Amino acid sequence: MIEIVLFYVGAVAAILGAAGVVLARTPLRGALWLIFTLCAVAVLYLLLEAPFVAAMQVLVYAGAIMVLFVFVIMLLNLGPEAGARPAYVSVAKASGLLACVYLGWRLVAALSGSGQKAVDGSVKNIGVLLVTDYLFAFEAVSVLLLVAVVGAVVLGLRRLS
Amino acid sequence: MSFTVLSPAHFLVVAAVIFAIGTAGAILRRNALTLLMSVELMLNAANLLFLGYAREYGHAGGHAIAFFVMAIAAAEAAIGLAILIGVFRTRQTVEVDELDLLRDET
Numbered sequence: 001m002i003e004i005v006l007f008y009v010g011a012v013a014a015i016l017g018a019a020g021v022v023l024a025r026t027p028l029r030g031a032l033w034l035i036f037t038l039c040a041v042a043v044l045y046l047l048l049e050a051p052f053v054a055a056m057q058v059l060v061y062a063g064a065i066m067v068l069f070v071f072v073i074m075l076l077n078l079g080p081e082a083g084a085r086p087a088y089v090s091v092a093k094a095s096g097l098l099a100c101v102y103l104g105w106r107l108v109a110a111l112s113g114s115g116q117k118a119v120d121g122s123v124k125n126i127g128v129l130l131v132t133d134y135l136f137a138f139e140a141v142s143v144l145l146l147v148a149v150v151g152a153v154v155l156g157l158r159r160l161s
Numbered sequence: 162m163s164f165t166v167l168s169p170a171h172f173l174v175v176a177a178v179i180f181a182i183g184t185a186g187a188i189l190r191r192n193a194l195t196l197l198m199s200v201e202l203m204l205n206a207a208n209l210l211f212l213g214y215a216r217e218y219g220h221a222g223g224h225a226i227a228f229f230v231m232a233i234a235a236a237e238a239a240i241g242l243a244i245l246i247g248v249f250r251t252r253q254t255v256e257v258d259e260l261d262l263l264r265d266e267t
Contacts, residue, residue, distance in 0.1 A: 022186035148236035
């Protein structure tokens with residue numbers, strides 16, 4: 001019973017926060033809404049028996065990545081008018097939105113299984129998986145992060161020559 | 162799908178809604194920063210799907226994949242924001258409509 005209540009609280013908070021990200025007038029407000037959404041999604045992760053991923057969500061996403069976003073937003077110092085221009089409607093946008101609705105409908109229609117099994121989301125189990133089944137992906141991600149760090153430093157240099 | 166018993170379908174519906182909102186933001190908003198944040202929303206929805214299926218099938222592989230998605234999101238945010246700062250330095254704007262240097266004028 002407590003689970004279903006927590007689920008609805010987390011789900012409503014996540015969806016409201018997501019709408020806030022998209023509808024916010026300034027990027028900074030959008031970033032704050034995004035942090036709210038990430039924390040709400042972390043609650044949903046906890047309900048899915050994934051405490052490690054939920055902790056990573058709060059630490060890495062809401063902590064590190066969003067600090068980067070807020071930092072850049074304040075660095076660029078955009079006025080409140082930025083992004084306030086009304087978006088025009090085109091055939092491509094309308095059809096894309098229709099495709100979104102269709103995708104959502106298909107997802108809901110296709111997935112109605114209910115046979116849940118227990119899943120071991122402990123740090124130990126995930127750590128073992130990372131260095132056995134997913135060893136190649138793990139190494140590839142570490143190389144990707146290294147490339148991203150080098151790329152960000154190169155892009156941030158004042159003069160590209 | 163019952164409304165009183167928690168099932169994987171509940172989480173999948175929430176993930177679909179968040180993904181749709183993120184897609185709408187990526188399509189409709191003009192500000193590149195908001196666009197990047199919409200992409201983060203879509204990545205989060207994908208993570209929610211991975212974890213939902215991990216629970217349905219009783220395998221923690223979805224947790225490992227969610228971990229990778231977070232690492233890739235971090236890389237994407239770092240590179241994307243570095244590019245944005247570079248663009249702002251030369252063009253004084255992050256409005257995606259005004260970044261039309263590669264557009265064919267004919």
